[in-house]
Amino acid sequence: VEFKNQEQIDIAKILKNKNSMDRHQFCLHPNAGDECDKQIINAHSIQNNQSLSAIAKDGHVYQLAHKYRNQTKTYLEYQKIGINKASVFKGFCKKHDNEIFEPIDNAKLEPNPEQIFLYAYRSLCKEIYQKYKVIHALQENIPLMSDKYTKELSWHLCGNNKGYDELIKIKKSYDKTFLKESFQQDILYLIFYSEQPMNIAFSTLLYPDHDFQGKILQDLSDLETDRDLITYFSAPMNDGWGYVFAWHVENNNICEPFIISLGRTIDTGRSIEHTLFQYMILNSENHALSPSWWESLKEN
Numbered sequence: 001v002e003f004k005n006q007e008q009i010d011i012a013k014i015l016k017n018k019n020s021m022d023r024h025q026f027c028l029h030p031n032a033g034d035e036c037d038k039q040i041i042n043a044h045s046i047q048n049n050q051s052l053s054a055i056a057k058d059g060h061v062y063q064l065a066h067k068y069r070n071q072t073k074t075y076l077e078y079q080k081i082g083i084n085k086a087s088v089f090k091g092f093c094k095k096h097d098n099e100i101f102e103p104i105d106n107a108k109l110e111p112n113p114e115q116i117f118l119y120a121y122r123s124l125c126k127e128i129y130q131k132y133k134v135i136h137a138l139q140e141n142i143p144l145m146s147d148k149y150t151k152e153l154s155w156h157l158c159g160n161n162k163g164y165d166e167l168i169k170i171k172k173s174y175d176k177t178f179l180k181e182s183f184q185q186d187i188l189y190l191i192f193y194s195e196q197p198m199n200i201a202f203s204t205l206l207y208p209d210h211d212f213q214g215k216i217l218q219d220l221s222d223l224e225t226d227r228d229l230i231t232y233f234s235a236p237m238n239d240g241w242g243y244v245f246a247w248h249v250e251n252n253n254i255c256e257p258f259i260i261s262l263g264r265t266i267d268t269g270r271s272i273e274h275t276l277f278q279y280m281i282l283n284s285e286n287h288a289l290s291p292s293w294w295e296s297l298k299e300n
Helices: 011-021 048-055 094-105 113-144 147-180 249-267 272-283 291-296
Strands: 002-004 040-044 060-068 073-082 088-093 187-194 200-206 230-237 240-248 287-289
Touching: 040 094, 048 200, 048 230, 048 287, 060 291, 088 094, 088 113, 094 113, 113 147, 113 187, 113 200, 113 230, 113 240, 147 240, 147 249, 187 249, 200 272, 230 249, 240 249, 249 272, 287 291
Parallel strands: none
Antiparallel strands: 002 073, 040 088, 060 073, 060 287, 187 240, 200 230, 200 287, 230 240
């Protein structure tokens, strides 16, 4: 995907600001603070020792990368990256990352409600960290743009601020569930199970604005109304893997009809494998592809 822009932009300065944003680090544990060990780590939003290693070739996977060809053109492509660097974010201290996610980092998905919650929680925390970076990057870079772009980018910043506030509000519900350990009551989910080898690994979330029949579920341009959020992710299971949709019960108003519409899609005879794969590719930046599978595909 190539983005063309005739305006001369100081890419070097923007990249310098972007790299400075990558140094943001903090712990998103609900009891973060004095309990932290002060060592912020590169936490994996996609499991490293099971999901990424399962699809890796020579310790590498393909992930989306933003490239700069020259001063006026940017583009996206898949790039090989080592699994130790893939899908990482600096959103947890070492102590809390190990404590919180031990039930999914060292065991396959059974599944049970606690495991489902932890996968969803990790997706949520990754998005909060990413949104925080985007907001600060926009604040740094808007002054570098000409006046004709600042208004549009300011609206973009406004939308990201709204999204960040929304994520923090939703995280409070997840934090409450985590501290009370009320996983059984608070987490709803649907799992599609595959016995085929994993070729993809992903962890993401979105606010469903349309269902699978194209019906509007919620208006994302409305900055006044709260939004419902759903997470979806891959998870290694015994003798296969799962494609999981999971959401908090407080977000059920939109998520339930969204999931029901997926059922209607299956009833039409449309391939569920095609539907799920396409949905992941179209809506998730945070995914990794198996080099063996990707390199075996024809160019077209």
